[in-house]
Amino acid sequence: MLFTEDFLHYVWQFRLFNRINLRTTEGEELEIYSVGLHNKNAGPDFQNARIRIGETTWAGNAEIHIASSDWQRHGHTADGAYDNVILHVVYNDDVPLLRTDGKRVPTFELKDRISADLHHRYHGLVFGNQSIIPCEGSISAVDGITMQNWLTRILVERLEKRSEVVITALNQNRGDWEETFYQFLAANFGFKVNALPFELLAKSLPQNILAKHKNNALQIEALVFGQAGFLNEDFADAYPLALKQEYAFLQKKYKLTPIENHLWKFMRMRPQNFPTIRLAQFAGLIMQSHHLFSKILETGDVKMLRGLFADIKVNQYWETHYRFDKESKPSAKSLGAASIDTILLNTVVLFLFSYGRHLQLQHFTSRALKLLENIPAEQNNITSDFVNLGLNIRSAFESQAFIELKNSYCNYKKCLQCGVGIKILKPS
Structure with a gap:
């Protein structure tokens, strides 16, 4: 039956083998006090194991392989990091393993100690022909506590990975949280x-320029549309003509270079x-929000957070237009509730978590998780x-966790590293 080395790691870690009359392959009595700590980095697979062989108690590392010959095949013979291996745990002891001093490395063989039922369940999980996820036939039966604990753990994993991108951008912005938040907020808009x-627009138009024109809506709009590359045409309507004239002055004043207009996508999109x-x-948001990230840090109420993005005042020209010089039926152009929740999910939650993690302020990481619990679940x-x-x-707390579960575990069949997979495989 097919299995991977990870399966043996799982069997060893949770002692899912017949533990009656344990002996090494040389016949010495074996007692396992501790299997050690699973090492996912370079070096032996389990560190700080503690065992007794015969009359001697040993403390050190354990190495796991499918066959004893894998030791040499993996290059451990000449690697000093493996000199303190006290037990070689293998499925099949096909060749004797000798140290550089000629003494045999104590070996424990699992071949006849793993139940056929465990083999079968593992094989069905990892090598089956499921259409959605490996455990699709079993996941709904997993108890709620196990599921919730695992979802919480992988949600934090997801936020930790995403926060690394934020901190990289923060360093590029010389520690300026407001500017970094502004750039990410723009991307999520x-x-x-x-x-x-x-x-690209946000990076080409820093906040310090916008701050100088906070009291002039036309100039803010001219800077935004001009830097976006939308003011290079000849217009008939008075509004875009005014924007173009204003931008020409501001562009020269600040030596601005607009981004390429062709980058913007209109195809297969709702006009809204x-x-x-x-x-x-x-x-409109720039006009009515000064030091927005600071306000977010000070705002704990979900309704108030939503209020920061609601009722954005958009120039009345857009009430009857979706594009310059093309009139349309009147309609409101404010951000909808779903769009606001998307911004809260992808920007506000991420920055609260990143800020708290970077500065070791748990209050903000907890707020980020709490906010996710108050955002509706994504539908995809x-x-x-x-x-x-x-x-x-x-809630978005759970939808984000399930997305992480699918993308980082299920897609790669990491069932033996997944709390749900481990629960399903464990004997009842």
Whole structure:
């Protein structure tokens, strides 16, 4: 039956083998006091193990292989990091393993000590032909405590990975949290389709320039649309003509270079999500929010956080337009509730968590997790698949965790590193 070395790690770590009359392959009595700590970095697989062989108690490392011959095949013979291995745990002891002094490395063989049932369940999980996730037939039966604990753990993993990107940008911005938040917020205003041009726009138009024109809406809008590359055409309407004239002066004053207009995507988008509308909303947010990230740090109430992005005042020109010089039926252009929640999820939560983690202020990381509990669950292909498997996804806390579960564990069949997979495989 097929299995991987990870399976043997799992069997050893949780002692899922027949423990009656344990002996080394040379017949010496073996007692395992501690299997050691699983090492996922370079070096022996389990560190600080503690065992007794015969009359002698040993403390050191344990190394796991499918076959004894894998020791030499993996290059451990000449590696000093493996000199203190006190036990070689193998499925099949195919060749004797000798140290450099000629003495045999104590070896423990698992071949006849793993139950056929465990083998079968593992094989079905990792090598089966499931269409969605490896444990799709079992995951709905996992108890709520196990599931919730694992979802919490991998959600934190997800936020920790994403926060590394924030800290890299923070360092590039010389520790300026407001500027870094502004850049990420801009990218998320473009959502997935126009995230890149929005990010480039923010980087080409720093906040210190915008701050000088906070009291002049036309100038803020001119800077935003001009830097976005939308003011290079000949216009008929008075509003874009005024923007173009204003931008020409500001561009020369600050020596600005607009981004390429062709980067913006309009195809297959609802007009409400056109980049022109998002830019108008972004300009409105700039006008009515000063030191926005500082306000977010001071705002603990979810309703108040949403209020920071609600009722953004957009120039009345956009009430009857989706693009310059193209009139349309009147409609409100404020940010919808779903868009606000997306911004809270992808920017505010991420920055609260990153800020707390970077400065070791647990209050903010806890606030980030609490905020996720108060944001509706995302609806996408991944969350729909889990719902179809019989799972309840009640908030963004859970939807984000399930996305991480699918992308980082299920897709790579890391069942033996997954709390859910371990629970399913453990004997009842």
